[in-house]
Amino acid sequence: MAARTEPGGVVALCGGVGGAKLAHGLARVVPAGTLSLIVNTGDDFAHLGLHVSPDLDTVTYTLAGLADKRRGWGRAGEGWRFMAALEALGGPAWFRLGDGDLALHVWRTHRLRGGATLSEVTAEVTERLGVGARLLPMSDDAVRTVVETDAGPLAFQDYFVRRACAPRVSGFRFRGAETARPAPGVLAALADHGLRAVVICPSNPFLSVDPILAVPGMRAAVRATAAPVVAVSPIVGGRALKGPAAKIMGELGLAVSAATVAEHYAGLIDGFVVDSADADAVLGLPAIALPTVMRTARDRARLARAVLRFAARLPRRRAAA
């Protein structure tokens, strides 16, 4: 248990389901109060006048033990009276909001309209729900992922939910990123000299991690961090476990492989974790092959521990990059 005795905190960058799982694992294996999660908000959008933050919510519900495990989003034991009544009124049904989940959207929107920042609301909500890790939205400013497709530029949720990732992707834009600032605490978390590791979770590199890195100052802060930076591949055996990462890589003319992900993060990371299925991947940087598929809470903790052990052994390469 070498990792457990290491001093210092851990920062993880994460997006949706896969990222939330590893974030949950990290939260289970590091001391309380030492984990900071920088979460993608490029998927955020206004729906029915409500501010919905899908990735923040997935991470929050996962770490609070409230997440629905089968569905992959929203709360367990959810009810759907709101959606049924909304449809009866002629409201839009393409984006599903559960009855309990709605409380978070309504409350957050109300607090934001009252002048609170997304960071402040996130801190309040996670505190209330007993989440031990510190959740940091990548920015309190609006950054909105736009997917360039053969059906034209699409707002993220339009691409992801309404069109179920069917359009062919040619690129991405992160609207608002140029002028966005990292949320309070984000740069300081990465600048912490006692930091033990920075982990890029197995989230979609294009849709979950790149929006975070698109916020001015983020990429430099990751490069400058004192800790080893480790990414975990979301591609396992040439496939994405969930979501459109593999489809998108194919559409962009990239090989659907862990190596492509490692290349995507070149210059930013010191080490790379691939799945045991990809143990023979040829990578230009230190790597380790581990079972990365997280089916249970124990899998999450086991992977988190292994990733931190790997990070602890890594030489610093970025100084030369």
Added chain:
Amino acid sequence: MAARTEPGGVVALCGGVGGAKLAHGLARVVPAGTLSLIVNTGDDFAHLGLHVSPDLDTVTYTLAGLADKRRGWGRAGEGWRFMAALEALGGPAWFRLGDGDLALHVWRTHRLRGGATLSEVTAEVTERLGVGARLLPMSDDAVRTVVETDAGPLAFQDYFVRRACAPRVSGFRFRGAETARPAPGVLAALADHGLRAVVICPSNPFLSVDPILAVPGMRAAVRATAAPVVAVSPIVGGRALKGPAAKIMGELGLAVSAATVAEHYAGLIDGFVVDSADADAVLGLPAIALPTVMRTARDRARLARAVLRFAARLPRRRAAA
């Protein structure tokens, strides 16, 4: 069944539960498309950033057959996951919003923010829910009932829900009424020369009907209407069936009686309907005693028919007033 063969439409002024019941009865006994309901919006308020219209909703749900009969507000078969989750987040719990009910508030608020008027949203919603009557908010402008009490001036929902009508009442103000305009269709409905009756439902005179009459032009329009105007007493045997009407009358130094209600509407009505329990009430205008307590849908229709028959026999007195 003389009332059924009468030509022309019916207009009813109504507020909460008692009013909604008679409105429902009227909707059952008049031909489809001939009933217009002018509904109090003085109880409307913004809660969690949502526009809540309690009286419009009670009337809508009652006429759509969706109302919870025991609780007296909201929808039957309602769920409470939203409230439970909201409380867990530290949100306010004093005003209960059911999971299905929320759809109406969220959808209405979204449409209003998009530029629709309350009348337009009400028309869409009632059409969608198969409500045959025409529901007209008294005004599309904000009129907000303020209750003057020994605890100071209180916003209506603060008085009515949060403080459960406990403070002692000394008067009422209808904030915004001076500059409010009757909603489109309201004055035209009352000016219809073919009108058969105007019914003031057994709603709270101070909190449900007076806000309607406080909108400039409303009182004159009721006085000028070609049809007989009939009010139904919400006071039965010296008590209010529901709500704070009797308590308020006592606090205002008024006798808690049907006669006090008739006096309240003096100059505005041609006839008055009291409950059989108040058959000996001494009133200065034509009156009839009927069983006014509506326990079943049949009670509602029976009372509606009797009220319309009574109206049909009334001499016009207001011309002299």
